[in-house]
Amino acid sequence: MKPTVHDIAAAAGVSLATVDRVLNRRSGVREVTRERVESVIRDLGYVRDVAAANLAKRRVYPLVFIIPDSASSFMRRINREVREAASRAAIERTDISWIEVPAFEVAPLVRTLQRLAEERPAGVALVAVDAPEVRDAVDKLVARGIPVVTLVSDLPGSKRNHYAGIDNLAAGRTAAHLLGRFLQPRTLEEGQSIAVLAGSMLVRDHRERLEGFRSLLASDFPSLEVLPVLEGRDDPAQVHQILLELFQRRADIAGLYSVGAGNRGLIRALKEQRGAALRAVIAHELTEHTRDALLDGTIDVILNQDAGHEVRSAIRVLKARADELAVIDAQERIRLDIFIKENLP
Amino acid sequence: MKPTVHDIAAAAGVSLATVDRVLNRRSGVREVTRERVESVIRDLGYVRDVAAANLAKRRVYPLVFIIPDSASSFMRRINREVREAASRAAIERTDISWIEVPAFEVAPLVRTLQRLAEERPAGVALVAVDAPEVRDAVDKLVARGIPVVTLVSDLPGSKRNHYAGIDNLAAGRTAAHLLGRFLQPRTLEEGQSIAVLAGSMLVRDHRERLEGFRSLLASDFPSLEVLPVLEGRDDPAQVHQILLELFQRRADIAGLYSVGAGNRGLIRALKEQRGAALRAVIAHELTEHTRDALLDGTIDVILNQDAGHEVRSAIRVLKARADELAVIDAQERIRLDIFIKENLP
DNA sequence: CTGTTAGCGCTTTCAC
DNA sequence: GTGAAAGCGCTAACAG
Numbered sequence: 001m002k003p004t005v006h007d008i009a010a011a012a013g014v015s016l017a018t019v020d021r022v023l024n025r026r027s028g029v030r031e032v033t034r035e036r037v038e039s040v041i042r043d044l045g046y047v048r049d050v051a052a053a054n055l056a057k058r059r060v061y062p063l064v065f066i067i068p069d070s071a072s073s074f075m076r077r078i079n080r081e082v083r084e085a086a087s088r089a090a091i092e093r094t095d096i097s098w099i100e101v102p103a104f105e106v107a108p109l110v111r112t113l114q115r116l117a118e119e120r121p122a123g124v125a126l127v128a129v130d131a132p133e134v135r136d137a138v139d140k141l142v143a144r145g146i147p148v149v150t151l152v153s154d155l156p157g158s159k160r161n162h163y164a165g166i167d168n169l170a171a172g173r174t175a176a177h178l179l180g181r182f183l184q185p186r187t188l189e190e191g192q193s194i195a196v197l198a199g200s201m202l203v204r205d206h207r208e209r210l211e212g213f214r215s216l217l218a219s220d221f222p223s224l225e226v227l228p229v230l231e232g233r234d235d236p237a238q239v240h241q242i243l244l245e246l247f248q249r250r251a252d253i254a255g256l257y258s259v260g261a262g263n264r265g266l267i268r269a270l271k272e273q274r275g276a277a278l279r280a281v282i283a284h285e286l287t288e289h290t291r292d293a294l295l296d297g298t299i300d301v302i303l304n305q306d307a308g309h310e311v312r313s314a315i316r317v318l319k320a321r322a323d324e325l326a327v328i329d330a331q332e333r334i335r336l337d338i339f340i341k342e343n344l345p
Numbered sequence: 346m347k348p349t350v351h352d353i354a355a356a357a358g359v360s361l362a363t364v365d366r367v368l369n370r371r372s373g374v375r376e377v378t379r380e381r382v383e384s385v386i387r388d389l390g391y392v393r394d395v396a397a398a399n400l401a402k403r404r405v406y407p408l409v410f411i412i413p414d415s416a417s418s419f420m421r422r423i424n425r426e427v428r429e430a431a432s433r434a435a436i437e438r439t440d441i442s443w444i445e446v447p448a449f450e451v452a453p454l455v456r457t458l459q460r461l462a463e464e465r466p467a468g469v470a471l472v473a474v475d476a477p478e479v480r481d482a483v484d485k486l487v488a489r490g491i492p493v494v495t496l497v498s499d500l501p502g503s504k505r506n507h508y509a510g511i512d513n514l515a516a517g518r519t520a521a522h523l524l525g526r527f528l529q530p531r532t533l534e535e536g537q538s539i540a541v542l543a544g545s546m547l548v549r550d551h552r553e554r555l556e557g558f559r560s561l562l563a564s565d566f567p568s569l570e571v572l573p574v575l576e577g578r579d580d581p582a583q584v585h586q587i588l589l590e591l592f593q594r595r596a597d598i599a600g601l602y603s604v605g606a607g608n609r610g611l612i613r614a615l616k617e618q619r620g621a622a623l624r625a626v627i628a629h630e631l632t633e634h635t636r637d638a639l640l641d642g643t644i645d646v647i648l649n650q651d652a653g654h655e656v657r658s659a660i661r662v663l664k665a666r667a668d669e670l671a672v673i674d675a676q677e678r679i680r681l682d683i684f685i686k687e688n689l690p
Numbered sequence: 691c692t693g694t695t696a697g698c699g700c701t702t703t704c705a706c
Numbered sequence: 707g708t709g710a711a712a713g714c715g716c717t718a719a720c721a722g
Contacts, residue, residue, distance in 0.1 A: 004715055015693040020717060028691055051396035051438070052715035055698050059717095088673075093396075173687040181527055181645075216687065300526075308675050328433075330653050333690060338683040342518040342561065345678060349699055360709040365701060373707060397699035400714050694721075699714105706709080 003044040012040040061094045061122035068103035072261035073287035081311040106131045113137035123147045123318030128155035130204040147321035149314045164314040166305045168205045172212025179255040180221035182280040192254035193225040199234035199260030209259040239265030258283040304337040348389040357385040406439045406467035413448035417606035418632035426656040451476045458482035468492045468663030473500035475549040492666040494659045509659040511650045513550045517557025524600045525566035527625040537599035538570040544579035544605030554604040584610030603628040649682040
């Protein structure tokens with residue numbers, strides 16, 4: 001039978017309260033007593049029953065998600081996943097709420113973080129904007145003992161406890177590798193160029209994807225020429241416009257990598273007028289639109305991060321921190337999914 | 346404040362015991378009383394606190410995994426994941442044990458299932474062998490109210506409650522699509538053939554992968570010739586031997602798809618003597634060997650199923666059934682991972 | 691510093 | 707049929 005606090009109390013010759021104090025590292029126990037109790041805990045191989053502990057604590061964990069009000073399918077998806085998690089949360093003694101802030105803006109995000117530092121929730125998850133002010137605000141939260149997880153977009157150099165998102169450098173390299181492989185056999189025959197489309201170079205994940213993409217192409221497929229990056233601001237209409245112009249300007253585009261959002265515009269442009277030389281298109285995030293485009297051959301590969309997994313992972317990590325529990329690392333690593341027509345979920 | 350059994354009891358004018366009987370559909374309650382209590386439960390929007398319930402029940406769920414004693418890296422990995430889950434399980438009121446049975450054999454598996462029908466654990470997970478006797482044994486377990494999950498290899502036509510594994514038809518199609526894309530540009534120039542290597546055609550997952558592979562290649566890349574399947578019995582030495590022979594016999598092999606295990610033999614053969622025309626190799630399961638092969642370019646693509654995810658998913662599903670709880674479908678769907686050099690975890 | 695006691699929300703005897 | 711009371715493993719006042 002698994003040992004309980006009672007067993008420890010009996011074996012150590014102390015009361016339940018003292019055992020509890022030792023267990024929870026609370027003060028008010030003489031050093032000798034503490035050591036005695038701790039050795040009994042070790043000897044008996046005691047592991048705390050977290051469910052019972054939480055029941056007794058009657059503690060619910062208020063977790064707050066800060067998400068951009070972006071209209072992109074992906075962010076809407078994140079939003080939906082948070083809502084769904086919230087509706088499921090009651091069962092698990094967590095109280096999940098969310099705050100929407102203007103996308104890509106520093107000031108409102110910082111204000112929100114500062115407010116949360118006062119409210120002291122049990123944990124905060126945010127889609128980070130990469131700015132020093134945000135970093136400071138995050139660090140302050142952590143300093144106050146509030147665990148912070150970055151979601152989708154990381155905040156390097158900050159003290160955030162965890163990042164629930166993909167490796168964007170690897171994403172770019174993956175796109176480059178596949179594009180290179182798809183196009184390579186013709187490389188020797190004729191000049192081929194590759195177009196790259198981003199939302200904005202101000203966003204960290206886009207920058208990183210591009211960096212990975214360029215460096216791998218340069219090293220492994222040097223004959224492929226990468227055209228200057230086009231910025232579509234993740235807006236379908238702009239993306240559409242830009243691409244049509246591009247296709248009219250250049251006839252030698254063999255590959256296209258879209259690192260950002262606004263995929264509806266991309267798909268529309270490809271369907272209306274597609275360069276004859278274009279033989280491989282890679283974009284990010286599986287949505288109903290990109291899914292259809294994959295199925296009808298408009299897009300060849302979708303690189304994806306599982307929004308549901310990211311949100312659930314952020315919650316698990318925050319809860320584990322609040323409970324001082326360990327997490328299963330493998331379970332919390334967000335995969336870079338490669339989807340083609342045939343392995344769609 | 347969330348309503349509790351006390352609130353229900355008070356509102357319905359009955360005792361806790363009666364509420365509990367209604368909640369757990371136990372007998373000994375007059376129909377009118379039951380209805381009254383049930384309507385109160387609905388009105389208050391009561392949701393049972395499973396943690397508290399389990400605490401009171403002092404119930405632990407004995408779950409049994411039946412896994413083949415195969416020496417393949419993948420099965421060893423499954424084995425390890427089960428052990429790890431078992432060591433973690435105590436915290437979660439589950440008691441996980443496992444039984445090893447000879448791989449691919451029907452009789453021992455059936456005997457084990459029959460024994461479990463007597464022992465009545467709270468749930469059973471098995472790597473199924475596709476035979477009518479196994480199906481019957483599984484159906485009997487389910488009929489006795491013991492939830493059953495198939496792991497890695499499914500048992501179609503049986504009453505198993507859930508399958509924790511990938512879609513093997515889709516896996517084959519995915520391999521075909523990628524191989525086709527990697528080779529396609531040359532298709533017109535010269536004859537190319539594709540070699541396929543399997544463990545045994547008696548195993549369902551291998552058969553399905555092959556079927557998906559062949560059908561997609563036939564429809565989308567008809568100019569690629571698929572050679573007769575080679576059977577290596579998932580044994581590195583045999584696989585090695587067979588491949589060396591093949592490479593000596595044919596010089597026109599442009600692509601290779603290995604649906605089974607024995608990847609060490611595959612890798613060794615490729616390194617020793619590789620057909621000059623061979624430009625794309627796809628195999629299954631990410632292990633330390635295939636990982637290295639991916640990195641050094643010996644293998645181009647690895648299709649993978651996440652063993653840890655499969656095991657954890659099986660446990661979640663079995664527990665949820667025992668607790669009469671719902672599962673998050675998206676969380677339990679096992680993805681077909683595509684790994685290339687660049688997106689390795 | 692340490693112990694006693696009363697729960698958390700639910701289940702389970704055992705009476706009535 | 708129904709209810710009262712004890713208790714699961716842990717925590718949190720409140721005494722001492």
